[in-house]
Amino acid sequence: MTQGQSDTDQPLVDAVSDVLSVDAMGGDQGPATVVAGLSKFLGKAPSARAILHGPEAELKMLLAKHNLADRVTIRDAADVVKMTDKPSHVLRHGKKTSMWSAIEAVREGSAAVCISCGNTGGLMAMSMLRLRKAEGVNRPAIACLWPSRNPSGFNVMLDAGADIRADQDDLLTYALMGASYARNGLDITRPRVGLLNVGTEEHKGRAELKVAHELIGKAAEKGEFTYVGFIEGGDLPSDKIDVIVTDGFTGNVALKTGEGTASLISELLRAALMKTPLSMFAALLARGSLNRLRKRIDPRRVNGGVFLGLNQTVIKSHGSADATGVAAALHLAHRLAQSGFSDKLAARVASAASLAQDAGQENETNGLNTNTGE
Amino acid sequence: MTQGQSDTDQPLVDAVSDVLSVDAMGGDQGPATVVAGLSKFLGKAPSARAILHGPEAELKMLLAKHNLADRVTIRDAADVVKMTDKPSHVLRHGKKTSMWSAIEAVREGSAAVCISCGNTGGLMAMSMLRLRKAEGVNRPAIACLWPSRNPSGFNVMLDAGADIRADQDDLLTYALMGASYARNGLDITRPRVGLLNVGTEEHKGRAELKVAHELIGKAAEKGEFTYVGFIEGGDLPSDKIDVIVTDGFTGNVALKTGEGTASLISELLRAALMKTPLSMFAALLARGSLNRLRKRIDPRRVNGGVFLGLNQTVIKSHGSADATGVAAALHLAHRLAQSGFSDKLAARVASAASLAQDAGQENETNGLNTNTGE
Incomplete structure (x- = not known):
């Protein structure tokens, strides 16, 4: 909870299981759709909060529009992983991307589950590099x-x-x-x-x-x-x-x-x-x-491919997901986060x-x- | 044309391309359904004829019922390949089956295409053994x-x-x-x-x-x-x-x-x-x-898996095909027979x-x- 986005009166473990790390970029429909989906989700999950990754100025405006500033923390990330980027390219040049930042928040323990609409191959490669395969898993x-x-x-x-x-x-x-x-x-x-x-x-x-x-x-x-x-x-x-x-x-x-x-x-x-x-x-x-x-x-109701076999849970939302689809992926993420799924699976x-x-x-x-x- | 089922005034090649070899047995619904499908097909294909393989007495009655005796020749075969028979079993013990007889009629040149509703693995194994792979084909x-x-x-x-x-x-x-x-x-x-x-x-x-x-x-x-x-x-x-x-x-x-x-x-x-x-x-x-x-x-409209890569053409109809499904497979067989497909493919x-x-x-x-x- 180093970013101060959680209510520190709550026990730490409860707090993290209510925090999702959301990559705002990389979807076909841009960050406005991701924030609209986040707004839908937060409206139905009163305890949940999010860390949102992407260009700060743009995200700030979008959050203000949906009145979400008090429940969402922004982490500024200038770069975006493109749909056409090969996994090897993403690993070499991806450190300043919103995807990298979204995975990092889960790795350091600030959020329970990472969600991205971006490039599947890139997301898997980056997740394997940063989160590592769970013990006993050869192929996630x-x-x-x-x-x-x-x-x-x-x-x-x-x-x-x-x-x-x-x-x-x-x-x-x-x-x-x-x-x-x-x-x-x-x-x-x-x-x-x-x-x-x-x-x-x-x-x-x-x-x-x-x-x-x-x-x-x-x-x-x-x-x-x-x-x-x-x-x-x-x-x-x-x-x-x-x-x-x-x-x-x-x-x-x-x-x-x-x-x-x-x-x-x-x-x-x-x-x-x-x-x-x-x-x-x-x-x-x-x-x-x-x-x-x-x-x-x-x-859209079944949106969300879950990466299994890493030390943390990452969810890939469809690149073409609309706000309803993004919200479905976030609900799934929140449910898995609250069940303590990553630890049970490991x-x-x-x-x-x-x-x-x-x-x-x-x-x-x-x-x-x-x-x-x- | 050793069986005398064709009009010998016609040129031999034309006659054979109008003759289908039909396995009456092995489908889930029995020979009555196959004969009903054959009747539907023959009603719409005036030049076509068939050789029907299975127990003679039973088939004779079915043909009489549909008034098809003049357009269909029966070849008596006492045994049936069961849906549960393994291909290896079929090859060893299958010589008296209606399936074997149906393939044989194509092999000897009495009919252009063989059709069966029976066991796929058995039909493929028997077809490979008797009809042989076409030159240049490793896997049909x-x-x-x-x-x-x-x-x-x-x-x-x-x-x-x-x-x-x-x-x-x-x-x-x-x-x-x-x-x-x-x-x-x-x-x-x-x-x-x-x-x-x-x-x-x-x-x-x-x-x-x-x-x-x-x-x-x-x-x-x-x-x-x-x-x-x-x-x-x-x-x-x-x-x-x-x-x-x-x-x-x-x-x-x-x-x-x-x-x-x-x-x-x-x-x-x-x-x-x-x-x-x-x-x-x-x-x-x-x-x-x-x-x-x-x-x-x-x-049922798309019934008929065509075996490609053998020296003759064999069509597998769905085991659960009804008369409409059987007729669809026969129409496809007739069309391929008339186009001289086997030779072109080879x-x-x-x-x-x-x-x-x-x-x-x-x-x-x-x-x-x-x-x-x-």
Whole structure:
């Protein structure tokens, strides 16, 4: 709390779990949209505060406009990571950027979670450099939420594209991290985990998938999740599972394919209803129902890819997010911050190796469960 | 024409291109559905005939019911490949199955294309064993049609799941085969080919994708297609491309993810419209428009995964296909049969190696173009 943005009468740990570090720059729609989203979020989260990173003069004006000066601290940062910057460039030349500053606030303990709309590759590279991978994690992953038939309305899928490769041990780590995220982000006590493959039969798929199938199955009991085995692409929106484990290449293609299919169907539905005067009248009558449907599958509601496997939590908001989308990412960040997610996850994955070995280390595991409170 | 099922007054080549070899067994809904689909198809294709494989007594009754005895020849086969049979089992014990018989009729030249609703792995294994891979093909692929914003309404995607791996040379072969299929199956003179990746920037993706990117780019001119470069999952239903090239693991996940997303949205739309009396009334008014939409995205309309890279063409119909779905697969088969697709494709891929080398073999290539008439 070195910046003096918190009420020092409050206990320190509570204060930090209410502070989000927000990169104002790097989104397609500029800082005005980020501040508008922040305003929406703060309006519904009375205890929350933010540290906002970007050019001070511009941000000051935007905050004044939304009357947020007392709940948001500005940290001046002159540079911006561009959408086209390669990760290697960002690491070499990024120290004066708003993204770097936003990560730094989390690293030094001034805020609990970092949120940025900027370049994904740059954000991941910078986060890995400054926050470091958690013990036991070889490849961090990006977890996204997938609209589903679940009671919560969502499944968790990881990796959505942090790394294009994943071996059997990475897939096991993804299972543990995804289960922990489902518990803390979606309130699912005993998440059901599935491994994405081209068929549900045990003989199908790549060699590393068959080994991961064994490893995840063995880790389920101590990891406090249920392993449902191999699942297929058609199961992604199903209520058979809460967590979908896959490598970042497949996950990224699946995510974008799902989004592309949903957008094609919405477009065709709109065109179908605008075709005749009768169908236009019908659309008017069904407006309430269609709006509910639109809201149900609105990608802005599920905005926020969570970087898992670092020592702190970073959330990537869609580059094209509007104020509603930014607010959704901030709500997710706040929820994870308040649950103490970063520490719980770190404890989970640190034990991944021992879980996989299934080596009867009962005492250690019991101790872990008590510590994490998961 | 050893079976005497063709009119021997016609030239042999014309006759065979009108004959389809149909496996009556192995679909989830049994032979009655296959024969109903065959009847629908034959009703709209007056020149076509079929050889139907399965238990003679049962098929005879079904054909009589649909009045098809004069246009369909039965080949008796007592056994059936089950959906749960592993490919290795099918190869060892499958000689008396209707699937084997259906492939055999194509192999011996009695029919132009083989169609089956049975077990995909078994059908591919048996087809590779009996029909053999075409010269220049290392891994055959399954091509499926993807609903898109294209004028034709569809893109071609391959591999949809014949093989879980594909190296750079396989991906080049897929590009050539996919372009040839788009020309003959969708009437697109100069297909636009895209390579599926996690981003459109050249530095992204796995090593073999970067090499394939080079190879396909160099082969485009002589292969008479346009290479648009890397595409993402969101581009699958776009009108930027006609042919999507990817490995069978990614393709299978993408296909099933797209189908799963479409089915989730349809279900939610139905639920939204059935929610209130007003929305139910609206749905009634918009019935015509909604039916057109349903038809546009109906998976039965795009039924038929085409096995590419064998010496003959085999089409896999969905196991759960109803009569409409079976008829769609038969129409596709007939169209490919009449275009002389198998021979054209074989000529294309035989030249893949020389195309990739880009070695200025102008004479050879010119000769090829004349021969294939593509």
